[in-house]
Amino acid sequence: MAQIALPASRRSTSTVSAKKWLGALPFFLFAILFLIWPSARLMIDAFLDGQGRFTLDNLAQLFQNQTIVSSYLLSIQISAVTAIGGGIFGFFLAYSVTIGGLPKPLRSMLITFSAVASNFAGVPLAFAFVATLGRTGFITAILKNIFGVNIYTAGFNLYSFLGLSLTYMYFQFPLMVLIMAPALDALKKEWREAAENLGATVFQYWWHVALPILMPSILGTMFLLFANSFGAYATAYALTGGSLPLITIQLRAQIQGDVLHNPSLGYAMAMGMIIVMAVSTIGYIWLQSRSERWLK
Amino acid sequence: MGYLTLSKISKQFADAVVVQDFNLSIEKGEFVSFLGPSGCGKTTTLRMVAGFEVPTSGQIILDGADITDKAPNQRNVGMIFQAYALFPNMTVVQNIGFGLRIRKEPEPAIKERVAEMLSLTHLEKHADKYPYQLSGGQQQRVALARALANHPQVLLLDEPLSALDAKIRVSLRSEIRMIQKKLGITAIFVTHDQEEALSISDRIVVMNEGREEQVGTPFEIYNFPKTAFVANFVGTLNTAEAEMVDPVKGIVKMDGVQFESANQVEGQKRGDRVSIAIRPERFSFASEQKKANVVDCKIENITFLGSVVRIQITIGRTKFNMDTFNNPFLELPKIGAVTQVTCSREAVLILDRQ
Numbered sequence A: 001m002a003q004i005a006l007p008a009s010r011r012s013t014s015t016v017s018a019k020k021w022l023g024a025l026p027f028f029l030f031a032i033l034f035l036i037w038p039s040a041r042l043m044i045d046a047f048l049d050g051q052g053r054f055t056l057d058n059l060a061q062l063f064q065n066q067t068i069v070s071s072y073l074l075s076i077q078i079s080a081v082t083a084i085g086g087g088i089f090g091f092f093l094a095y096s097v098t099i100g101g102l103p104k105p106l107r108s109m110l111i112t113f114s115a116v117a118s119n120f121a122g123v124p125l126a127f128a129f130v131a132t133l134g135r136t137g138f139i140t141a142i143l144k145n146i147f148g149v150n151i152y153t154a155g156f157n158l159y160s161f162l163g164l165s166l167t168y169m170y171f172q173f174p175l176m177v178l179i180m181a182p183a184l185d186a187l188k189k190e191w192r193e194a195a196e197n198l199g200a201t202v203f204q205y206w207w208h209v210a211l212p213i214l215m216p217s218i219l220g221t222m223f224l225l226f227a228n229s230f231g232a233y234a235t236a237y238a239l240t241g242g243s244l245p246l247i248t249i250q251l252r253a254q255i256q257g258d259v260l261h262n263p264s265l266g267y268a269m270a271m272g273m274i275i276v277m278a279v280s281t282i283g284y285i286w287l288q289s290r291s292e293r294w295l296k
Numbered sequence B: 001m002g003y004l005t006l007s008k009i010s011k012q013f014a015d016a017v018v019v020q021d022f023n024l025s026i027e028k029g030e031f032v033s034f035l036g037p038s039g040c041g042k043t044t045t046l047r048m049v050a051g052f053e054v055p056t057s058g059q060i061i062l063d064g065a066d067i068t069d070k071a072p073n074q075r076n077v078g079m080i081f082q083a084y085a086l087f088p089n090m091t092v093v094q095n096i097g098f099g100l101r102i103r104k105e106p107e108p109a110i111k112e113r114v115a116e117m118l119s120l121t122h123l124e125k126h127a128d129k130y131p132y133q134l135s136g137g138q139q140q141r142v143a144l145a146r147a148l149a150n151h152p153q154v155l156l157l158d159e160p161l162s163a164l165d166a167k168i169r170v171s172l173r174s175e176i177r178m179i180q181k182k183l184g185i186t187a188i189f190v191t192h193d194q195e196e197a198l199s200i201s202d203r204i205v206v207m208n209e210g211r212e213e214q215v216g217t218p219f220e221i222y223n224f225p226k227t228a229f230v231a232n233f234v235g236t237l238n239t240a241e242a243e244m245v246d247p248v249k250g251i252v253k254m255d256g257v258q259f260e261s262a263n264q265v266e267g268q269k270r271g272d273r274v275s276i277a278i279r280p281e282r283f284s285f286a287s288e289q290k291k292a293n294v295v296d297c298k299i300e301n302i303t304f305l306g307s308v309v310r311i312q313i314t315i316g317r318t319k320f321n322m323d324t325f326n327n328p329f330l331e332l333p334k335i336g337a338v339t340q341v342t343c344s345r346e347a348v349l350i351l352d353r354q
């Protein structure tokens, strides 16, 4: 009986797995066409000069050209600031709608808002900030006319590092809320009770149990936020018109610009960006899988 | 006054009274089970002892001290949860040592105590594993070790075995009982599995709708249930409505058939409606020697249950189950046959009508 049944069942499992692969085909097509192929192109082009000959010049420029180095540093700074700032703010928001015990409707409102806001970027976002916090924006006006505070004479400028960071924050913290809310939900009530039962205070529970459990998710999501703002271009360009030389803005100038036109250098810069973003994305995936393993 | 005393405990959530006027006194080193159907308030009562719920009224005294309003982290009471509740970010050793570290015990003392607990629960091999690397049974042993490491005054176990499969359930329950006896620790064990309660406990508290229905040893609870609820909940039972004929001699009549009982209930008069209860294993086929209750019956059905054969019979108009041990030479009557069965006077319980 078993001997007869065996080949048949083996065949059926192989058809099952073939079907499974067939289902995954669109994904692989997508990955090859839009991720692997363009990245590979870019990597190759980064090592070629204008005449198609092999060179390490472009790469060397990344480290020698002061403008490029400082624009990388500026992008890293703004990404780090908004990842940490948005991350902390988003964490506390997520906390207050999950464990913090805010009413249920408020929670679904915040989640819906976050889903929308985390995708709100580019020209509309820049415009929204100009309209509220710009020189003649209505919040600026309210502060000035009603509270007598002129934020612009006090040193604030929307078209500066601080202003752009604030603008980025608007799509950063909602992403944190979206990822942290389920992670906070996954903290079991019994962990807290077990800790208290063993003599721990609420603070000790958070310090020894809850935060270590959440830390991979918190850090991982901050990596994701970092990559998120590192690659942002349209918002910055629309808001500052290029006065803040972020790496994305420099890159566009190299590839499409009239003055700086040097596509080969542009490819090398893009490759550098891909590496930075890949590292932070891998950081996210690694940390996330760590916490998932615990929470299995 | 016992070591742990719950007196007149009540608990109300919003408008639902979940525990009502609950009284219990537990001796030091005693193993007491709370047994009852889902929702009867077992967990709530246990959580009041742990401090996770505050009683609406009543008092909890532990070793002479009133702990009714003490915060959970101010009592020295060990709790074991159904879902293990191990800290996933800590190894077995770190989990067991957690309470000691919180209490700022010196590191060598922690190490020693953790090693002691590891060997007590046979977890030495798993010392450095994380909870996700352990089976359910192993995780629950870690939870036990973690709770015991703190030298708790009382150990509370809330259905600690119900997430495990049958074999491990049985072996772990005897392990828990063995460890409890060895350490002489006072324990309350919540379960809705009557076999578990009967096999593990010094005493059982059968709970129903937030009250203690009967408190007694497993022997008393099984053989002398005081109410129909206890009789029905613990073990399989035949119950039937009957009429009191002679309260002094304990004679009742069911569907015109007379039964004699050795278990009189006080305060019954002739003509009162009563319930009688007879366990299936107390019936046997009537032999030549006349016994007290020999009654006519009809065989309705026969089912093999492994070591036991269950026979459905009708006495008068009422269906009864009768159990007899299986053996290869057993001679069973035919289905539809009319014969006689008997049971002793002691086997007939007369219960208060609810």
Ligand SMILES: Nc1ncnc2c1ncn2[C@@H]1O[C@H](COP(=O)(O)OP(=O)(O)OP(=O)(O)O)[C@@H](O)[C@H]1O
Binding pocket: B013, B014, B016, B018, B036, B037, B038, B039, B040, B041, B042, B043, B044, B045, B192
């Ligand atoms: N925090 C609470 N708020 C409101 N009602 C509650 C709360 N906790 C328990 N209850 C209610 O109290 C009743 C008793 O609950 P409890 O958990 O003590 O039952 P149990 O005997 O442990 O049942 P089970 O065997 O299902 O675990 C249930 O009806 C439950 O819905």
Ligand SMILES: [Mg+2]
Binding pocket: B042, B043, B044, B158
């Ligand atoms: Mg319960």
